Amino acid sequence: MTVACIRIPHFALRITLLERPELDGLPLVLTSPPLRLRSGQASNRVVVAGCTPEAEKQGIKPGMPLREVTALCPDAVFVPPNPARDAAAFARVVDALETFSPLVEPAEPGCCYVDLHGLERHDATVQDAADRLLRLVPPALRPRAGVAPGKFTAWVAARQAPPGGVRIVAPAEVVRFLAPVPTDWLPLPDDLRKRLERLGLRTLS
Numbered sequence: 001m002t003v004a005c006i007r008i009p010h011f012a013l014r015i016t017l018l019e020r021p022e023l024d025g026l027p028l029v030l031t032s033p034p035l036r037l038r039s040g041q042a043s044n045r046v047v048v049a050g051c052t053p054e055a056e057k058q059g060i061k062p063g064m065p066l067r068e069v070t071a072l073c074p075d076a077v078f079v080p081p082n083p084a085r086d087a088a089a090f091a092r093v094v095d096a097l098e099t100f101s102p103l104v105e106p107a108e109p110g111c112c113y114v115d116l117h118g119l120e121r122h123d124a125t126v127q128d129a130a131d132r133l134l135r136l137v138p139p140a141l142r143p144r145a146g147v148a149p150g151k152f153t154a155w156v157a158a159r160q161a162p163p164g165g166v167r168i169v170a171p172a173e174v175v176r177f178l179a180p181v182p183t184d185w186l187p188l189p190d191d192l193r194k195r196l197e198r199l200g201l202r203t204l205s
Contacts (some may be wrong), residue, residue, distance in 0.1 A: 002116040005129055005146040006097060006137065007161075010052050011110025014141040015089045021140060027055035027076045029069055049081065049165060096136040105151075111158075113151050130166040139164060151159050155183055172187035179205035 013028045021070025029051040043142050048064045058073040090109045097104045103115035116129055123129040130145040137143040137161055148169040156178065157167040169177050181204045183196045196202075 002126065002147060002149060003151050003154045004114040004133055005118055005148075005151065005158040006093075006112045006114065006133055007144050007146070007158035008093070008141045009111035009144070009159075010050055010139070011090070012086050012108075012122065012143075013050060014053055015086055017140050018089070018138060024140065025054060026052075027058055027060065027073050027096055028052045028079055029055055029060060029066075029076050029138065030079050030081065033081055033093055033153075093137055093141075098135065099137060100133055111155070113154065116147070126168055127166060130168070134164060134166070152158065152187065153178060156185065159185075180201065 008029075010028075012030050016028065017196055028051065029048055032047050032049040041168050046066055048060060048062050048066070048069060050062060051060045051107070054074065055069075055076060060069050060072060060076065066078065069078075086109055090106070093110075094106050094112060097114060099110055101114050101116070101119060103117075105113040105115075107113060114133060115125065119129060123132060126147050130147050134143050134145050142163035144158045144161035146159070146161055146162060146169070147153040147164040147166065148154040148157050150169045153169055153174055157169050161167040183201050183203060184193050186193065186196075186204075189195075
């Protein structure tokens with residue numbers, strides 16, 4: 001089984017650039033909804049829910065209060081959450097990928113898996129297939145593609161691919177490729193990841 005992972009990091013912020021392309025390259029910050037207190041009431045405290053690499057270079061991190069963001073980076077552009085818009089945009093991405101193959105599995109927003117089995121007759125190489133998949137996604141979203149024998153390995157490969165690029169992991173390379181991957185990349189509950197860290201298991205090797 002060969003799987004392609006199409007991944008769009010910072011999906012909600014990249015979607016904003018489809019509407020406002022002039023913001024591309026600026027430090028964008030996705031704000032959280034107002035936090036909930038233990039009493040259930042809404043708080044006025046809003047924090048960083050996500051940020052682009054340009055914002056990360058300024059020291060901005062998820063969970064940071066917005067007042068700290070303003071002090072660190074006066075040029076930061078705050079983007080409020082818009083779940084309905086993001087869901088509609090992700091549905092359009094999935095629809096586009098399904099023109100390549102009906103075997104598309106949406107994961108989290110901005111991430112899909114595509115089963116490449118049986119598609120050899122359409123593309124000369126796996127690289128050609130991955131390139132064709134990427135062309136189905138608007139380039140402003142900076143999609144990445146990873147191709148591997150399994151979903152997790154394909155996801156790691158997509159995470160390591162450059163914007164608009166492809167990372168292919170052959171079956172014989174999987175063990176060596178995954179060895180240095182941090183254990184906190186594993187799709188596990190937080191408490192189990194913390195348990196692995198306490199045991200000193202920080203990579204998959």
